[in-house]
Amino acid sequence: MTRFLALFLLLMPGVAATRAQDDDRVVFQRAVDDFFAGSIERSVAGFDTLARNPALAPELWQRGIALYYAGRYKDCRL
Secondary structure, three states: OHHHHHHHHHHHHHHHHHHHHHHHHHHHHHHHHHHHOOOHHHHHHHHHHHHOOOOOHHHOHHHHHHHHHOOOOHHHHO
């Protein structure tokens, strides 16, 4: 039982990271779907949620396009 507990505790951070990545993928896909459905403000809100993570923010070029369509031109530069 002790070995199992040790292994579980070692793997737990990886499980949490995987769940966070899965959550990010769900938010990203929803933001993309909202954009194509014409729900631009909802799309921007989803991308803004993802952009709070400094590791993800530089990769979110889709956010800039959604911001442009939302008329938030100055925010497109950030």
